Structure formats: C-alpha cells, structure tokens
Amino acid sequence: MLTKQRRFFSFFGAVAGISVLLLLWTGLCAAGTIFFYKDEHGVMHFTDTPTSSKFRPFLSLRSRMGSSADRASITRHVEQYSQRYGLDPHLVMAVIEVESGFNHQAVSRAGAQGLMQIMPATQQDLGLTAPFDPAENIEAGIRYLKMLMDRFPDLSLALAAYNAGPANVERYNGIPPFRETQDYVRKVTTNYDRRRAARN
Numbered sequence: 001m002l003t004k005q006r007r008f009f010s011f012f013g014a015v016a017g018i019s020v021l022l023l024l025w026t027g028l029c030a031a032g033t034i035f036f037y038k039d040e041h042g043v044m045h046f047t048d049t050p051t052s053s054k055f056r057p058f059l060s061l062r063s064r065m066g067s068s069a070d071r072a073s074i075t076r077h078v079e080q081y082s083q084r085y086g087l088d089p090h091l092v093m094a095v096i097e098v099e100s101g102f103n104h105q106a107v108s109r110a111g112a113q114g115l116m117q118i119m120p121a122t123q124q125d126l127g128l129t130a131p132f133d134p135a136e137n138i139e140a141g142i143r144y145l146k147m148l149m150d151r152f153p154d155l156s157l158a159l160a161a162y163n164a165g166p167a168n169v170e171r172y173n174g175i176p177p178f179r180e181t182q183d184y185v186r187k188v189t190t191n192y193d194r195r196r197a198a199r200n
Contacts, residue, residue, distance in 0.1 A: 116141025
C-alpha cells in the first residue's frame, strides 16, 4: 500500500513539475527575452523586465525562433522603417554601425540593448518589448531618432540627444561636454558622410 502511495505521489510530482515547466516556457515565449545577473552571494536572478544595468540577456527566444539579423535583413528593415518615418536610411545605418556594430544582441555597460542600443527606460516609453529582435529594435530606434530630430533640427544635436539624452542637450544648450558624446557625434556624422558619398 505504501509503495502504491509513493508511486502515486511520484507520478503526481512529475506531472506538476511538467506543468510548471510548460507555464514557464509559455511565459518565456511571451516575454521574448530573459535577463539575469548573479549577486554577491552567488544567487542567480532572472527577469523579463530588467530594472538595472546589472542584468544581461540570458535567452532571447524571439531571435532564436526565426528573427534574422544578417546584414541584408537589417538593411531591409532600415529601409522599410526609414521610409515610414521620413529618415535617410544611410543615417540610420551609420547610427547602427557606431552603436552596435550590427550585433543585434549587443548590450552596453550602461544597459542599452540591441542594434540601436536603446536603454530600458526608453524602451518602455517607446513600447519596445523585444529589444533584441532586429525589426522591433530598428523600428523603435528610428521612431525615437525621428522624435529627437523633430525636437533638435540640428543633426549634431539630435545625435547628441540620442547618446546622452535630450535633457543634457537642453541643459548645456548644445552638445554636452562629455567625451563619449562628442566622439559619438563625430563618428556617426563621419560614417554618414562616407555612406552618402558612396551612394553618389
């Protein structure tokens, strides 16, 4: 009798475990990307909504389930969304090259993610839920860049705002005195000029 009870509970436990795994898998698929970090006690923390730059991508299911990130597909996405929002695709390609080097899984030390290196807080404002999905990241990044260009008609200021945030551009009434931002604006504009020259 005791053996039968043990078998029953073992079977019940296995079924319950499988059910939990299925629920977790469903959640992961819905979330798109899972992030993690190991704390000072060696404990692993997982989330689909990172609140700190400590988190790093652990699993990007959308990308592994068919999202293409080769250069040709990136170019197609850039052309599609640049046309939608009225931007020069050569400018967007220059931004992507400087931001991530065309690595759709890129994560900066500050926590910016994906091809166009969008910060988690900005992702929330833009409604971006899958930052490592090339198409979604590019669409959100172009939309954000367009917003900044409307706000700062000078391209250098718009790029500075993309890198350092619009508040800093307004605070300093120009390109902020940050070496990283100044280098960023120079690199993107140089890259953009090169691409436009090659087109002509």
